[in-house]
Amino acid sequence: MRLTAKEISAALKEHGYKLTPQRRAIIKAITSNNDCLNPQGIYTRVRSQRAGIGLVTVYRTLEILTRLELICELPAGGIQRNYTLSASEHHHHLTCSGCGTVIDFTGHNLIDLENKLSRESGFIIESHMLEFFGLCQGCQKVS
Amino acid sequence: MRLTAKEISAALKEHGYKLTPQRRAIIKAITSNNDCLNPQGIYTRVRSQRAGIGLVTVYRTLEILTRLELICELPAGGIQRNYTLSASEHHHHLTCSGCGTVIDFTGHNLIDLENKLSRESGFIIESHMLEFFGLCQGCQKVS
DNA sequence: CTGTAAATGATAATCATTTTCATTTATACT
DNA sequence: AGTATAAATGAAAATGATTATCATTTACAG
Ligand SMILES: [Mn+2]
Ligand SMILES: [Mn+2]
Ligand SMILES: [Zn+2]
Ligand SMILES: [Zn+2]
Numbered sequence: 001m002r003l004t005a006k007e008i009s010a011a012l013k014e015h016g017y018k019l020t021p022q023r024r025a026i027i028k029a030i031t032s033n034n035d036c037l038n039p040q041g042i043y044t045r046v047r048s049q050r051a052g053i054g055l056v057t058v059y060r061t062l063e064i065l066t067r068l069e070l071i072c073e074l075p076a077g078g079i080q081r082n083y084t085l086s087a088s089e090h091h092h093h094l095t096c097s098g099c100g101t102v103i104d105f106t107g108h109n110l111i112d113l114e115n116k117l118s119r120e121s122g123f124i125i126e127s128h129m130l131e132f133f134g135l136c137q138g139c140q141k142v143s
Numbered sequence: 144m145r146l147t148a149k150e151i152s153a154a155l156k157e158h159g160y161k162l163t164p165q166r167r168a169i170i171k172a173i174t175s176n177n178d179c180l181n182p183q184g185i186y187t188r189v190r191s192q193r194a195g196i197g198l199v200t201v202y203r204t205l206e207i208l209t210r211l212e213l214i215c216e217l218p219a220g221g222i223q224r225n226y227t228l229s230a231s232e233h234h235h236h237l238t239c240s241g242c243g244t245v246i247d248f249t250g251h252n253l254i255d256l257e258n259k260l261s262r263e264s265g266f267i268i269e270s271h272m273l274e275f276f277g278l279c280q281g282c283q284k285v286s
Numbered sequence: 287c288t289g290t291a292a293a294t295g296a297t298a299a300t301c302a303t304t305t306t307c308a309t310t311t312a313t314a315c316t
Numbered sequence: 317a318g319t320a321t322a323a324a325t326g327a328a329a330a331t332g333a334t335t336a337t338c339a340t341t342t343a344c345a346g
Contacts, residue, residue: 183333292343314322
């Protein structure tokens with residue numbers, strides 16, 4: 001059940017934030033994309049609709065949306081931050097180390113491992129990250 | 144099970160790197176500590192022994208040690224990078240998002256998932272990364 | 287001991303993210 | 317609808333981690 005732009009906007013207003021066209025555009029960019037995005041990626045998308053928006057505004061809005069838990073910041077290693085809609089379907093990635101192509105996948109089952117780890121360590125486990133790396137068919141031919 | 148300073152030094156030499164006093168000091172700082180450390184933390188420790196070492200050298204050495212898989216870079220969210228000594232075998236991490244404690248674990252089985260993904264995508268899969276995040280017992284009490 | 291490529295450290299450059307601050311604007315209230 | 321006002325915006329500068337440059341030093345093979 002993905003959060004909609006309308007729901008996010010309502011949540012913002014509920015918490016006393018103003019609903020500006022910039023924020024609307026950012027929310028639209030996030031909800032109309034079903035993968036994770038970094039601040040630059042969101043900025044680029046938003047600018048095609050609303051030239052003149054500042055990158056700062058993107059950062060500020062992401063900070064608010066994260067605090068309200070409407071989006072979440074993924075702990076993926078990388079130079080930039082990664083955000084995804086809070087309720088978007090949990091999935092993982094298979095990345096080509098040659099060309100950067102990313103394939104989403106889902107349907108794995110880590111719950112048994114998670115339970116075992118939790119039992120043995122005493123941790124409450126909140127999230128996980130699973131990434132595969134390899135070579136796509138195109139890049140196999142090249143190398 | 145933990146790599147020793149001697150083993151790390153030997154591995155460096157084996158790969159053709161020179162064994163400088165700066166590198167010795169960095170290796171000692173890492174092996175004599177059993178938490179994970181960030182570049183600044185290592186720099187601070189090393190400087191108490193060897194004033195005048197440059198932070199740049201710490202970064203460069205960490206880069207080499209990571210490439211040789213003698214230490215590993217943890218994908219924990221945070222402003223600075225986090226490194227920890229590698230154990231000898233392939234393993235993964237369970238990280239406390241409260242205090243940063245890291246628990247190594249091994250013995251999972253991702254081979255079926257890997258084969259399925261490879262079959263469906265045409266990728267040759269070369270590696271994977273699996274990280275769990277949660278709260279350790281100490282941090283559960285605090286929050 | 288010597289020669290040489292590798293390593294170091296001072297310094298400057300990058301690049302993502304934050305701060306500052308003057309200007310604009312959403313919205314609650316006449 | 318018009319107004320007041322605090323919040324929001326964007327240009328520009330600041331910050332802080334990481335990287336690149338380059339002149340000098342040093343490990344170490346021969
Ligand atoms: Mn994805
Ligand atoms: Mn480890
Ligand atoms: Zn590829
Ligand atoms: Zn903890």
